[in-house]
Amino acid sequence: xxxxxxxxxxxxxxxxVLLAGFAIMDGFDLGIAALVRVLAxxxxxxxxxxxxxxxxxxxxxxxxxxxxxxxxxxxxLLYAVAFSGFYFAMLLVLFALILRPxxxxxxxxxxxxxxxxxxxxVITVSGVVPALIFGVAIGNLFxxxxxxxxxxxxxxxxxxxxxxxxxxxxLVGGVSLIMLLLHGCAWAALKxxxxxxxxxxxxxxxxxxxxxxxxxxxxxxxxFGIEAYAIDGVAAxxxxxxxLAKQVMVGGHWLADGALGGWACALAAIxxxxxxxxxxxxxxxxxxxxxLASAMMVFAMLFSAGFALFPFLxxxxxxxxxxxxxxxxxxxxxxxxxxxxAVTVFMPLILAYTTWVYRVLRGRVSLKHIRESHxxx
Amino acid sequence: xxDHAVVDLSRLQFALTxxxxxxxxxxxxxxxxxxxxxxxxxxMTGREIWKRMTQFWGILFGINxxxxxxxxxxxxxxxxxxxxxxxxxxxxxxxxxxxxxxxMAFFLExxxxxxxxxxxxxLSRVAHLVVTWLLAFGTSMSALWILAANAWMxxxxxxxxxxxxMRMEVTSFSEVFFNPVAQSKFVHTVSAGYVLxxxxxxxxxxxxxxxxxxxxxxxxxxxxxxxxxxxxxxxxVVLGDESGYTITEHQKMKLAAIEAMWETEPPPAAFTLxxxxxxxxRKTHYAVHIPWVMGLIGTRSLDGVLPGISQLVxxxxxxxxxxxxxxxAMQKLRTxxxxxxxxxxxxxxxxxxxxxLLLSRLxxxxxxxxxxxxxxAADSTIPNVPVLFWSFRIMVACGFYFIALFAYSFWxxxxxxxxxxxxxxxxxxWSLPLPWxxxxxxxIVAEHGRQPWAIEGILPTALGVSSVSxxxxxxxxxxxxxxxxxxxxxxxxxxVRYARKGPDGLGMWPNQSAENPG
Numbered sequence: 001x002x003x004x005x006x007x008x009x010x011x012x013x014x015x016x017v018l019l020a021g022f023a024i025m026d027g028f029d030l031g032i033a034a035l036v037r038v039l040a041x042x043x044x045x046x047x048x049x050x051x052x053x054x055x056x057x058x059x060x061x062x063x064x065x066x067x068x069x070x071x072x073x074x075x076x077l078l079y080a081v082a083f084s085g086f087y088f089a090m091l092l093v094l095f096a097l098i099l100r101p102x103x104x105x106x107x108x109x110x111x112x113x114x115x116x117x118x119x120x121x122v123i124t125v126s127g128v129v130p131a132l133i134f135g136v137a138i139g140n141l142f143x144x145x146x147x148x149x150x151x152x153x154x155x156x157x158x159x160x161x162x163x164x165x166x167x168x169x170x171l172v173g174g175v176s177l178i179m180l181l182l183h184g185c186a187w188a189a190l191k192x193x194x195x196x197x198x199x200x201x202x203x204x205x206x207x208x209x210x211x212x213x214x215x216x217x218x219x220x221x222x223x224f225g226i227e228a229y230a231i232d233g234v235a236a237x238x239x240x241x242x243x244l245a246k247q248v249m250v251g252g253h254w255l256a257d258g259a260l261g262g263w264a265c266a267l268a269a270i271x272x273x274x275x276x277x278x279x280x281x282x283x284x285x286x287x288x289x290x291x292l293a294s295a296m297m298v299f300a301m302l303f304s305a306g307f308a309l310f311p312f313l314x315x316x317x318x319x320x321x322x323x324x325x326x327x328x329x330x331x332x333x334x335x336x337x338x339x340x341x342a343v344t345v346f347m348p349l350i351l352a353y354t355t356w357v358y359r360v361l362r363g364r365v366s367l368k369h370i371r372e373s374h375x376x377x
Numbered sequence: 378x379x380d381h382a383v384v385d386l387s388r389l390q391f392a393l394t395x396x397x398x399x400x401x402x403x404x405x406x407x408x409x410x411x412x413x414x415x416x417x418x419x420x421m422t423g424r425e426i427w428k429r430m431t432q433f434w435g436i437l438f439g440i441n442x443x444x445x446x447x448x449x450x451x452x453x454x455x456x457x458x459x460x461x462x463x464x465x466x467x468x469x470x471x472x473x474x475x476x477x478x479x480x481m482a483f484f485l486e487x488x489x490x491x492x493x494x495x496x497x498x499x500l501s502r503v504a505h506l507v508v509t510w511l512l513a514f515g516t517s518m519s520a521l522w523i524l525a526a527n528a529w530m531x532x533x534x535x536x537x538x539x540x541x542x543m544r545m546e547v548t549s550f551s552e553v554f555f556n557p558v559a560q561s562k563f564v565h566t567v568s569a570g571y572v573l574x575x576x577x578x579x580x581x582x583x584x585x586x587x588x589x590x591x592x593x594x595x596x597x598x599x600x601x602x603x604x605x606x607x608x609x610x611x612x613x614v615v616l617g618d619e620s621g622y623t624i625t626e627h628q629k630m631k632l633a634a635i636e637a638m639w640e641t642e643p644p645p646a647a648f649t650l651x652x653x654x655x656x657x658x659r660k661t662h663y664a665v666h667i668p669w670v671m672g673l674i675g676t677r678s679l680d681g682v683l684p685g686i687s688q689l690v691x692x693x694x695x696x697x698x699x700x701x702x703x704x705x706a707m708q709k710l711r712t713x714x715x716x717x718x719x720x721x722x723x724x725x726x727x728x729x730x731x732x733x734l735l736l737s738r739l740x741x742x743x744x745x746x747x748x749x750x751x752x753x754a755a756d757s758t759i760p761n762v763p764v765l766f767w768s769f770r771i772m773v774a775c776g777f778y779f780i781a782l783f784a785y786s787f788w789x790x791x792x793x794x795x796x797x798x799x800x801x802x803x804x805x806x807w808s809l810p811l812p813w814x815x816x817x818x819x820x821i822v823a824e825h826g827r828q829p830w831a832i833e834g835i836l837p838t839a840l841g842v843s844s845v846s847x848x849x850x851x852x853x854x855x856x857x858x859x860x861x862x863x864x865x866x867x868x869x870x871x872x873v874r875y876a877r878k879g880p881d882g883l884g885m886w887p888n889q890s891a892e893n894p895g
Binding site: 069151343346 | 450491844
């Protein structure tokens, strides 16, 4: 049996891996959805662009479903506080995600241009909203969120949707949106024919510098403009999960004083290099490498945020003692252990058959094929 | 303080979104197996019509599948958004089957569903067939894990309360996964889905025959539906009985409410075929009894006793008193963690801690409750008897009707007379909504019958809510209603449109439409 402290670290990393899995795999679906009206100009082009993601978006979205399930099982307090605290934000994401399948599987079923045009708008919104809100949520983690626990660990939350939309969280939301637009373009460049592919390439040339500037701006703001949280004294890393058993100090700097601040900065440097590399690779027609670079960039950006926050998962601005950390918000050792076994067994299988599916579907979606085919989907 | 407006609205929202999700899921579960069977025939015989059948029913499957996936995410999120204390209180146990469902089943079905649609020209016949079967397997495995989670709410085995973390924690995962309630529920529920899928194919095919369209296509589809449906309908009734038997052991109150069995009867108890349950008088008026049947079904013996509602309420009152001892000890431990006497007392009575929370649910402090409060809390554990009584009876009547209809269909199919009797085709067509009625009523019996508990004997539903305001839940509830109604209209519009077009109208079966214009 692995000791409790190590299990918590492993599950903290796995939480990052699952969320990064979602951001990478479903991220390009969101990016394509958000850009469907920009990258593709007429109905044939839009059908072709959407067909690059239609066969796989359902599998990709499972990363989110699994991510949420894993948070429920491994970090139940985080699940309870984040989902109920961010009530309307979560609902907006949910409504967007419910609309998306309608967009994909209903759009082509009626030929009327008004019907298709309406669904294209729906698809656009369903891509933009989650991309933005996930970033806004991450931005709020660094500011702290207004919740507290009573001594039965019942949480109360004092804030609303508007309170989440501060300038720093909106900036992080912007980073998240641009990041996924870029990732979507890298996918379109890989999977689409002219004129869609070259259009995506050109757009990459604009998105990449914009992303780097916003990301650096958010990093600088985080490093110098936002008060950090820190656990007072030595954390009881193997104690039963109860957030109220610790004390938390507010003050200092997230990156300079953070436990893993150096790591976060190193990851940020890698992320920036990758972001700069994506359009260069795409312009040289190395589309596969460009997409892989983009995927690694998404991973690095997400982990840079997670590492900067460590050991916190969700600090509380209302009652810092109630903050959730890696050491006091997990499920029991027993559950973490069993879930680790399940992940170890099934994750390689999932990666194997997902890879196989993408291999079967390899190649660009051609406009000629779209004009000739009767869509069965 | 429990805000009952928030509780009621959150329950209503969960019920509506779950019932809505459950419009799509059983069709996915059932139709995918029909697709797999049809495609298997295609691969074995090489006859093109079976491929067209798979593809045509696949289009309708696709419209439905997207909605099932979309509305399923809502349910997962909702535990966190609206039932935050529940999520904290049982996440250690309840979250695991949900996460494993994602790892083991949902990934499988969602990854392969795309290849089902887009893989026809990219895969060999056999490889595509394997994909379809994996998709079918994934959907049913998905149901297995979701029902394992649900079964734990009905029969919470393999876990105990930890006072340091103020929540339930797992003691044995094998008990959670091999929960007897989970197994009978799983087979009962997926069989219900298979019945629904079979009825869907049977009814729409009957419509084609009534119109004289797609004759060969429809007759073959009906033959598959009749055989698959008959097996599934038999299984759903037999396993429904198994489900009944397991709730006899684990949820005596639910069973007594379903039967409107107010007082304990001498064994073997009679089954009430019909009657008008009267909650205020605790009596069933105009009852028509069948002697012995209930005792035999419920206990599978002649001398097993099934306790009535009044006796169960008295037992609950005792448990509440026990729970109050645990609750009082817990308060002492909170001020002084080293109080050995309080800890011993807590450990001895903690299994009934949930019953003390029945008082908190009524905003009564368990420490100062009077005997009247206790009996009021005990009375509050009686579920809504008339709703359960009638839901159950209509569901069972549907179940027997399905057996009869599919058996007759099977007989006609084997005599190759499916298109001969127009009255039969009309009956088959108009039976289309019934499996949905039965499935939704089954959900009501299982989940409404669990009330007032979220987790039977552990956590009352009212205590599981999030600290959100009633206006927040009103807003989301209205949002869901508008949103879901719109989607339902669009979904139904597309389903009807594509079913009406049929394989001939879609140009999928040119020879067929040449023979049978119209």
